[in-house]
Amino acid sequence: MKPFHQIPFLDLSLQFQSIQDELENAALRVLRSGQYIMGQEVNAFEKNFAAFVGSQYAVGVASGTDAIFLALKALGIGPGDDVLTVANVSAPTVCAILAAQARPVLIDIDPETFNMDPNCLSEYLKNSESRRTARAIIPIHLYGRAADMISIKSIAREYQLAILEDASQAHGATVNGIKVGTMGDIGCFSLYPTKNLGACGDAGVIVAENQLTVAKLKMLRNYGEKDRYDNYLVGVNSRLDEIQAALLNVKLKYLDHWTQRRREIASQYNQAFLNLGLNVPGESQENLEGHVYHLYVMNVENRNQFREDLLQLGIGTAIHYPKPIHHQDSFRNVCLQANELEATQWACRTILSLPLYPEMSESDVDSVCKSIDQLVRGRRWTLPNTA
Ligand SMILES: Cc1ncc(COP(=O)(O)O)c(C=O)c1O
The missing domain is CATH 3.90.1150.10 (Aspartate Aminotransferase, domain 1)
Incomplete structure (x- = not known):
């Protein structure tokens, strides 16, 4: 058989070429500004992304893994807590759960959709021992397709579990017209270069409606500082930088x-x-x-x-x-x-x-x-x- 023509699995340079001038101008603007961390580009991106998904707030962070870790911390999930997610994925979601010192519980998937199977989830939670330590569910909207959020939300309500959506592969995906990331308590997105919305380096973003949660997330991403040199929480350094935010502001339009x-x-x-x-x-x-x-x-x-x-x-x-x-x-x-x-x-x-x-x-x-x-x-x- 003769090859038709070569098609790589993915070629990110093609996206760059398609909007090269805008990206270069955005990066140069930041370089010339002298403001490289937490400036107007990050503020603008947070506003733009929140508007895009239809959420009240967005918080830029350094990666998708950090987004999940910080979201778990902001929800108060930690040692002794179980977080229910799926296993047909790469490591980051589970790494973030373990970094928060919680235990990942792996739920089977629906083979038609490759997403969390709500029947398996509810079967697992019927057991009182399982329920005792379960605190949160992380549905992953794998491959760009929303998990069955209607069923998952109803199970979460029944057992009083938090929902943290891992929407890293599903920027803009919807269920009945509502964008993923806004259907649970917190939505986490990776902005890794290969994602549907990808930076030119590492980046991530969290969306939430609750003002207190957002205030915590903003502190947690910046050493736990409430104001400069005034620490209220024990946080980490997981800030989104200005150059990435400027590039993302360009890409979000497309x-x-x-x-x-x-x-x-x-x-x-x-x-x-x-x-x-x-x-x-x-x-x-x-x-x-x-x-x-x-x-x-x-x-x-x-x-x-x-x-x-x-x-x-x-x-x-x-x-x-x-x-x-x-x-x-x-x-x-x-x-x-x-x-x-x-x-x-x-x-x-x-x-x-x-x-x-x-x-x-x-x-x-x-x-x-x-x-x-x-x-x-x-x-x-x-x-x-x-x-
Ligand atoms: C489903 C899912 N969750 C989390 C992540 C982690 O994102 P990051 O690589 O930005 O830390 C990814 C990206 O690889 C992902 O696909």
Whole structure:
């Protein structure tokens, strides 16, 4: 088979090129200003991002991991507390829970959506011993698709648990028109460069409605200072810097447009792959209109060979994520599993991410579709089994 043309899994330089002048001017403006930490760019970004998600307040921080850690601290969660989340992810969410000295409890996912399964969550909480130490739920809106917040909120209400949304992969995703990050007590976002809204370095942001929580977050990110050299809490240094904020202010203006393009590409993939009988992202499910397609994933058995064959056709892919949290050496003994996490294990074994970024051309998208068509019609691949 001949390659159509080379498509990398992701190429961030294309986004930079598309808005290069604006980004360079923003960075230069900060460099020339002499104000590098906590100045007007950070203030503006906090206002702009809060308006974007429809929240009262936003607090810029140094990373998504810090956002979750600081949010847990602001909610008073710490030693002796359990925080319920999922395991088909990379390390940061669990690292943040452990940094707060709480215990991560791993809940299984719904294999159709790859997000936390509310049935598994409620099953776990039926046990009085589990309920005794449970304090908070961290649903992760994985791949850009909102978790089932309606069910999760109702369970949280029943058991009086806080909800901290990890919206790091879902800037702008919605449930019934409401943006993720604003549906729980606190919303946390990574602004890592590859995210739908990404800085040119590390950055993160937290959104919240409660003024007291926001005041705590602002202190916690800055050594716990209430005023200069006047400490009220024990905090850390997790400030968002001015250059990153200036770049983010530029990029935020384009986010809706980029999301629109992500949706168009996803819809082209869906159409092409449905005809092949492939398992496309929850096509049969409701609530897809709010998906922002941070990643476009499919499931395939014999994944390594499939990837290798796609690479031969010039198509880069990635795996999000190959090893669940409870199989990682560092977390095995410090997390509690709600059950066998069968769906999580199936997802980690078969998941594959295809290229999807707003700068992909029509012919890029077409090449991906044709390559997959070739491979699948060649009948060398076991079609996915979502059971
Ligand atoms: C779901 C999720 N949570 C948290 C994070 C952590 O973000 P950061 O790398 O900015 O600390 C990431 C980013 O990798 C993520 O994808």
